Each structure stands twice: as C-alpha cells, then as structure tokens.
Amino acid sequence: MKVTLSQENDISVISIEGSIDGKTAPLVRQEMYPTLETAMRVVLDLSKVDYLSSAGLRLLLLVYREFAAKQGKLVLLGVSEDIQTVMSHTGFLNFFKLAGSMPEALQAVS
Amino acid sequence: MKSQTQMDFSRIDYYPTHQQHGYRFRRGRTLPFGATVVPNGVNFSIFSSAATSCTLVLFRKHEREPMVEIEFPREFRVGDVYSMIVFDLDYEDLEYGYRFGGPWEPRIGHRFDPSKIVCDPYARVIGGRDVWCAKPDWDDIYQHRARLAFDDFDWEDDRPLEITTNDLVIYELHVRGFTAHNSARVSAPGTFAGIIDKIPYLKSLGVNCVELMPIFEFDEWENSRQHPETGQLLLNYWGYSTLAFLAPKAGYAATGRLGMQVDEVKNLIKQLHQAGIEVILDVVLNHTAEGDHRGPTISFRGIDNKNYYMLTPEGYYYNFSGCGNTLNCNHPVVRNLVLDCLRYWAADYHVDGFRFDLASILGRDQNGAPLANPPLLESLALDPVLSKCKLIAEAWDAGGLYQVGSFPAYNRWAEWNGKYRDAVRKFLKGDMGLVGEIATRIQGSPDLYYYRGPAASINFITCHDGFTLYDLFSYNEKHNEANGEHNNDGANDNNSWNCGAEGETRDDSVNLLRLQLMKNAFCMLMLGRGVPMFLMGDEVGRTQHGNNNSYCQDNDLSWMDWTLVQRNSELLRFVTMMIHFRRANPVLRAGAFYQGRDYVGSGKPDISFHGTQLWAPDFSPGSRCLAFLLCGKHAQDQQGDIYVAMNMYWEGLPYQIPAPRAGECWRIVVNTSMRAPYDIFEVADAPSLGDRQEIIVGPRSMMVLVAQACNPSA
Numbered sequence: 001m002k003v004t005l006s007q008e009n010d011i012s013v014i015s016i017e018g019s020i021d022g023k024t025a026p027l028v029r030q031e032m033y034p035t036l037e038t039a040m041r042v043v044l045d046l047s048k049v050d051y052l053s054s055a056g057l058r059l060l061l062l063v064y065r066e067f068a069a070k071q072g073k074l075v076l077l078g079v080s081e082d083i084q085t086v087m088s089h090t091g092f093l094n095f096f097k098l099a100g101s102m103p104e105a106l107q108a109v110s
Numbered sequence: 111m112k113s114q115t116q117m118d119f120s121r122i123d124y125y126p127t128h129q130q131h132g133y134r135f136r137r138g139r140t141l142p143f144g145a146t147v148v149p150n151g152v153n154f155s156i157f158s159s160a161a162t163s164c165t166l167v168l169f170r171k172h173e174r175e176p177m178v179e180i181e182f183p184r185e186f187r188v189g190d191v192y193s194m195i196v197f198d199l200d201y202e203d204l205e206y207g208y209r210f211g212g213p214w215e216p217r218i219g220h221r222f223d224p225s226k227i228v229c230d231p232y233a234r235v236i237g238g239r240d241v242w243c244a245k246p247d248w249d250d251i252y253q254h255r256a257r258l259a260f261d262d263f264d265w266e267d268d269r270p271l272e273i274t275t276n277d278l279v280i281y282e283l284h285v286r287g288f289t290a291h292n293s294a295r296v297s298a299p300g301t302f303a304g305i306i307d308k309i310p311y312l313k314s315l316g317v318n319c320v321e322l323m324p325i326f327e328f329d330e331w332e333n334s335r336q337h338p339e340t341g342q343l344l345l346n347y348w349g350y351s352t353l354a355f356l357a358p359k360a361g362y363a364a365t366g367r368l369g370m371q372v373d374e375v376k377n378l379i380k381q382l383h384q385a386g387i388e389v390i391l392d393v394v395l396n397h398t399a400e401g402d403h404r405g406p407t408i409s410f411r412g413i414d415n416k417n418y419y420m421l422t423p424e425g426y427y428y429n430f431s432g433c434g435n436t437l438n439c440n441h442p443v444v445r446n447l448v449l450d451c452l453r454y455w456a457a458d459y460h461v462d463g464f465r466f467d468l469a470s471i472l473g474r475d476q477n478g479a480p481l482a483n484p485p486l487l488e489s490l491a492l493d494p495v496l497s498k499c500k501l502i503a504e505a506w507d508a509g510g511l512y513q514v515g516s517f518p519a520y521n522r523w524a525e526w527n528g529k530y531r532d533a534v535r536k537f538l539k540g541d542m543g544l545v546g547e548i549a550t551r552i553q554g555s556p557d558l559y560y561y562r563g564p565a566a567s568i569n570f571i572t573c574h575d576g577f578t579l580y581d582l583f584s585y586n587e588k589h590n591e592a593n594g595e596h597n598n599d600g601a602n603d604n605n606s607w608n609c610g611a612e613g614e615t616r617d618d619s620v621n622l623l624r625l626q627l628m629k630n631a632f633c634m635l636m637l638g639r640g641v642p643m644f645l646m647g648d649e650v651g652r653t654q655h656g657n658n659n660s661y662c663q664d665n666d667l668s669w670m671d672w673t674l675v676q677r678n679s680e681l682l683r684f685v686t687m688m689i690h691f692r693r694a695n696p697v698l699r700a701g702a703f704y705q706g707r708d709y710v711g712s713g714k715p716d717i718s719f720h721g722t723q724l725w726a727p728d729f730s731p732g733s734r735c736l737a738f739l740l741c742g743k744h745a746q747d748q749q750g751d752i753y754v755a756m757n758m759y760w761e762g763l764p765y766q767i768p769a770p771r772a773g774e775c776w777r778i779v780v781n782t783s784m785r786a787p788y789d790i791f792e793v794a795d796a797p798s799l800g801d802r803q804e805i806i807v808g809p810r811s812m813m814v815l816v817a818q819a820c821n822p823s824a
Contacts (some may be wrong), residue, residue, distance in 0.1 A: 023203070057373075089364045090365055094375075
C-alpha cells in the first residue's frame with residue numbers, strides 16, 4: 001500500500017496504490033489526514049487500488065461525510081469496474097461522484 | 111493488528127490486564143451477548159448454564175487452524191455468562207467460536223463435546239458458505255464460522271414504511287429463485303442485489319410489500335443428495351433450517367464472497383423502501399439446523415442443549431417442527447434470544463415485519479404443551495422496538511397444533527389464513543356447499559378475527575408451500591418425483607383441479623379455462639377484506655410442473671422464468687390492473703369489518719349479498735353462485751358502489767343487478783370470461799350498462815361492476 005500526494009492548482013490529488021482493507025485502512029487514513037484536513041477540493045485517485053474491503057469502503061464513506069460536512073468537493077478517479085460493482089451492490093456507490101479520467105476529475109471538483 | 115500508538119487509553123477498561131500466547135485481553139462485559147466491537151478490541155460474551163469451562167477460539171479468516179485459543183479465567187464468568195475483551199484484533203479478518211467443557215449425559219439433556227468448536231448463537235455474520243453452492247471443505251473442523259459485522263450502514267433518512275396493514279399487497283418471493291433464471295437479465299443473478307434490478311417490475315405490478323423466504327444463514331448442503339435416477343443435485347433450496355438467527359444468508363449476496371452481505375441486504379431494503387415497498391422476513395425460529403440426536407453439533411447443542419431444545423424425559427428431541435428438533439422458545443433465555451434477534455432485524459435492518467414459520471411452536475411450553483398465555487408471544491406483541499412491525503403467524507405446527515383464528519394474538523398478531531386458502535380453492539374449482547363460507551372469507555373472516563379486524567387475515571390462495579397458481583388449475587395430483595422421495599413428500603390435500611388434462615397441454619379450451627380460473631383467483635383475492643398475498647410468478651402463470659414441495663429444487667423448476675412476462679402478458683396485465691383496482695378503492699381494504707347495515711345514511715348497507723336474484727343469495731348446499739354489493743359511501747375517497755357477481759357453475763347464468771343511484775350507471779370493469787383487453791378496464795374506460803337490469807355471467811367467471819355518473823357519450 002502506498003499513498004502519494006500532489007497538487008493541481010488548488011486541487012489536492014491523493015493517489016493510493018494497493019489494497020485498502022482492515023489492516024491498511026488506518027494507515028491510509030493517517031497519511032491522507034493532513035491533506036484532507038485543509039483541502040476543499042480533492043481528487044482521490046483509486047486507479048491503482050486492486051481491492052477495497054468492507055473497511056476500505058467505510059474509510060471512503062467517512063472521508064465523503066467529512067467533505068460533505070465542510071462543503072468541500074471530492075471525486076473518486078479510476079475506480080475499477082469490479083470495485084464499482086461491489087460498491088453498487090452494497091449501496092456505497094450512490095454517495096460518490098466518479099470520474100474516468102484526470103481531466104474529468106479535475107473538472108468535477110473545480 | 112493495531113499499533114499501541116493508535117490505542118485509546120482514556121478509560122481503565124480500555125486497557126488489557128491479561129496476556130496469553132501473545133494475545134492481550136481482560137474481563138469483558140456480560141451484555142450484550144455476542145461479539146461486539148469496543149474501543150481497542152472486541153467483547154465476547156456467551157451463556158451456558160451447565161458448562162464447566164469455556165474457551166474462546168480465534169481464527170484468521172479462511173484459515174484451517176485457530177490462531178489462538180484462550181480459556182476464560184474463572185473470574186471472567188459472572189453467573190453463567192462468560193465474557194472477555196480481546197485487544198488488537200483485525201476484526202475484518204477474524205472468525206471466532208467456542209469450545210465448551212461439560213458433561214456428556216444425553217439422558218439428562220447434556221451433550222457437551224469440547225472436541226467441537228461451536229458457533230455463537232448471536233453471530234451476525236457466518237462464514238463457511240460464502241458463495242451459493244460452492245463445494246464446502248468437509249474436513250474443516252469449524253464449518254460455520256462466526257464473524258463480526260460492521261453494523262454502521264448509512265441509512266440516510268430511511269425508516270420502516272409503517273404502511274397500514276390492511277393496505278398491503280404482499281408478494282412472497284425466494285431471494286435466489288426470483289432472479290437466478292437466465293431470463294432474469296440482472297447484474298447479479300440469484301442475489302439480494304439482483305432483486306434491486308427488479309424493483310421497477312414490482313412497482314409496476316403494484317405490490318407494496320415483499321415477503322422474503324428465509325434469509326437467515328443456513329446450509330444449502332444440508333441433506334444434499336443426488337436424485338437416484340436423474341442424478342440431479344438436490345439441495346436445501348428453501349432454507350427453512352436456521353444456523354444462526356442474526357446472520358443473513360451469505361450465499362444470497364453477490365458480495366458474500368467478500369463478507370459484505372450485511373451491507374447488501376441493508377441496501378436492498380433501503381432501495382425497496384424508496385420504491386414504497388415494505389420488507390417482511392419469513393423467520394424460522396421454531397427449530398435449528400442441528401436436527402435430532404443424530405444431527406451435527408453446530409452451535410446450540412454444544413453450548414446448552416438442555417436449555418435451547420425441548421427434550422423428552424429420556425433426553426431425546428421433541429419434533430414439533432417436523433425437522434428433528436424444536437427450539438425451547440419459552441425458556442426465558444431462548445425467549446430473549448428470539449426477542450434480541452427480531453429487535454436487531456427491526457432496528458438495524460429496518461425490516462417492516464415478520465412472518466413466523468410454524469408459529470404455534472412459539473406458544474408451547476418447555477414440555478411441548480400449548481400455553482394459554484405464552485410469554486414469548488406476549489413479549490413480541492408488546493415489545494417497544496417491534497411495536498410497529500407486522501407480526502404474522504403461520505398458526506399451526508407439525509405437532510398437530512392448528513390455531514387459525516385462535517392463535518394467542520394479544521390484539522396484535524395476524525395469521526396466514528389457511529381456511530381462506532382451502533375454501534377459496536374449493537369454490538374456484540366449482541365445489542358445492544361453499545357459498546356461505548365464501549361470503550365470510552370475502553369479508554375478511556369475521557368468524558375468525560372478529561376482535562382483531564380483517565387485517566389479521568392474510569388472505570392467500572397459494573404460497574411457496576404447495577402448488578403454484580397455474581399448477582393449482584393444471585394438476586389433480588402432486589408430481590414430486592423430482593424430489594427423489596417417490597412422490598411421498600408434499601401435501602396430498604391440494605383442492606386442485608386440472609381443468610381436464612393433467613399438466614401442460616395443447617388443448618386450447620383447457621388452457622383458456624386455466625387462464626380464466628387464474629383471473630378468478632386474483633379477482634377474488636383483490637376484492638376481499640384482509641391482506642392479499644400471492645406467490646412470486648403467479649401473476650405470470652409460473653409452473654413447477656406439478657411439484658408442490660420444491661424445497662430441494664435449485665433449478666428452473668423453482669426459479670422465476672422471466673420469459674413468462676411476455677408469454678403470459680394477458681394474465682400479468684389482468685393482475686396488475688386488479689391490484690391497482692384494489693389500491694384505488696378503499697372500500698375493498700378498510701380496516702374494519704362490514705356490518706351488513708347502513709350506518710352512514712346512504713340508503714344501502716355497507717355490504718349486501720345477492721344471488722342470481724337480488725336480495726336472494728343462495729346458500730343452499732348445491733349453490734355455486736354468489737353476488738355482493740358494496741356501498742361506496744361507506745368508505746372515504748371511494749369512487750362508487752361496487753357490485754361483484756361470481757358464477758362458479760359450468761354454465762352462464764343471468765344475474766339481476768341492483769338499480770344504480772339516480773344519475774349513475776353501472777360500468778363493467780371486470781369480466782373474467784372475456785379475453786384481453788376486454789377482461790378488465792380502467793373505470794373511466796369501462797363500458798356502461800346503460801339502464802340494463804340484468805347481466806349474463808359466463809361459466810366459471812366473475813364480473814365486477816362499478817357505479818359511475820352516467821356519461822351520455824358512454
């Protein structure tokens with residue numbers, strides 16, 4: 001699991017690589033936290049995430065809830081079809097805005 | 111594992127006191143029972159009245175050998191409850207069970223066996239049968255593994271719908287069978303998620319409640335076998351054999367392989383609620399999957415056999431369920447388990463109600479004798495959490511108790527009305543001597559439910575147990591050979607009629623008659639007071655080829671064939687319009703019984719019965735005809751008077767019809783002897799009878815007239 005942070009103008013891009021499960025979710029959260037605390041526009045790049053467990057989905061929903069509370073903008077980029085299906089079956093998908101490409105993602109939070 | 115730096119030390123009991131094999135733990139909290147996530151750890155709590163020792167067994171998910179076994183120190187037991195908090199667990203990757211030490215003395219009810227790892231009765235997720243029909247590892251020492259659930263679903267503003275019971279139209283469905291057929295064309299066939307894709311279908315049909323056949327975790331491999339002649343694999347498809355009462359069936363979830371069935375079920379319920387559809391669960395609380403003394407030790411037997419089961423004086427199992435054992439429901443501890451279970455489904459899953467399989471068992475005492483005032487039934491009826499839930503009893507059991515109309519109801523319980531089913535079936539196939547009873551059943555069975563009101567009567571002609579509606583009019587006898595029991599299983603008393611040919615036929619006259627009788631059935635069901643219920647697929651004439659007990663048939667025989675939606679579109683159109691007719695006419699579904707008199711000053715009684723002649727209903731033994739008039743002014747928002755003529759005789763008969771009010775004319779809304787589109791109309795489009803005073807009701811058919819202002823152009 002690896003978390004990379006970058007910046008596109010006033011938009012924070014958080015890229016995650018690997019699996020997000022019960023073991024890694026607290027670490028991902030820890031690494032994202034400083035960015036999430038201050039940023040108002042975030043692209044969460046999940047195109048290199050191969051597996052999201054139940055705990056992983058919960059991490060995403062918590063982040064979404066925090067953003068909704070402070071009226072920030074959050075978009076998920078490159079969520080694989082498999083993960084989208086799981087998110088759809090469990091009701092998580094309805095909460096998020098999804099983007100297929102970086103320009104689309106940046107547009108969505110601009 | 112969590113690092114120490116992530117731990118919360120703000121309370122003393124957030125800190126471990128003991129250590130063994132590298133695992134840190136402390137004394138736990140006795141309540142709640144089960145495994146509960148607490149700060150820094152998981153609290154395990156379990157009850158056994160006669161065990162001499164208890165050991166917590168922890169596994170990493172899917173691993174064959176335990177990662178650790180921790181015996182509860184003596185000081186961790188309070189009363190008969192063992193509890194412990196274990197720290198630093200990755201609870202997403204955890205499976206747990208127990209070993210109980212204690213006597214093996216079956217004659218006095220004890221069957222402890224510390225060589226077995228047993229499952230927590232309070233388990234909220236069970237692993238081991240994660241994917242439907244995936245071959246189990248039979249050598250696994252722990253087949254049905256308790257896991258932890260995230261019970262933190264984001265419901266947003268969802269809540270149980272609390273639709274008035276008498277306004278319900280219930281659709282009984284099998285979660286897997288509803289979308290498993292390849293014609294279903296859903297994203298995840300045979301699953302909870304699959305049902306979501308069919309919500310538009312349910313909505314357009316007009317039902318506002320689905321009753322899901324058992325979704326508590328069960329083992330589809332229980333008693334699995336190959337048919338001796340056909341080689342067909344026979345499974346426990348229906349699932350009336352519970353492993354644990356708080357865990358949803360993983361194999362019904364598209365995400366069961368990922369352990370996300372809890373979220374998937376909740377999402378389904380949320381989506382159904384958004385469509386205005388309630389969810390009732392068919393709950394099997396009368397027995398468990400452990401069978402009799404020859405059955406496996408999975409959970410209850412190895413934890414506290416004597417308390418969980420009703421035992422004979424010799425220590426064998428009473429079998430009031432017909433499934434080997436009987437849950438000892440009126441033992442205070444078991445009663446609490448049942449209450450906790452239902453509260454959990456109501457509060458955490460937003461379930462709208464429950465249908466209790468073989469509910470009469472819940473009213474038996476610990477020796478099996480029926481109780482006059484069963485504490486469990488009273489508790490359920492008056493429970494604060496369940497107070498808005500529908501409680502529906504299957505008011506009989508396999509031990510000979512038949513309580514339709516006399517189930518201890520506390521003014522709260524409804525019942526599957528078996529007497530409605532039997533009388534209506536006989537009447538529809540043309541039996542004599544039923545007109546009087548039909549007049550009572552149409553009113554919501556005041557003979558049975560006078561004090562409870564018509565909403566206590568769940569009116570059904572078919573359900574999962576028995577013939578489908580199509581088969582009811584296509585088979586004189588059951589044809590259960592495919593079950594591999596030489597046709598000895600299933601009910602023999604079906605009150606069915608094959609219309610002249612046994613099974614499917616090319617004879618058009620037979621097929622037309624069957625279609626007409628199915629229309630009569632739905633017409634009858636939707637016009638009566640009480641709560642109509644029908645079985646998945648009956649609206650499109652689904653057949654099980656005469657099999658009236660398809661409990662082991664996980665195949666096309668049981669599954670909903672969606673090509674019928676096109677092929678039997680005439681029936682589907684009729685049923686849909688009939689349901690909408692019910693929903694548009696409050697007089698049909700009011701919450702009180704008819705009184706047979708005029709109590710609003712309309713000049714007509716709320717209901718009056720007639721025969722082929724007005725005011726002369728023929729209740730004689732040879733009669734097959736009945737008509738009734740409903741006064742529209744006895745219900746709010748009712749469009750007009752309704753007159754219904756039923757002729758189950760094999761020839762057409764003239765019926766005198768009541769004079770409509772001044773300025774009104776009768777319109778023919780339903781005539782089941784006609785083919786579509788003339789079989790049923792929207793009231794506004796229905797043909798007017800003008801000033802006619804008589805109608806001919808065709809052989810074995812029904813007509814429904816609605817009074818409307820005479821329209822000169824009609």
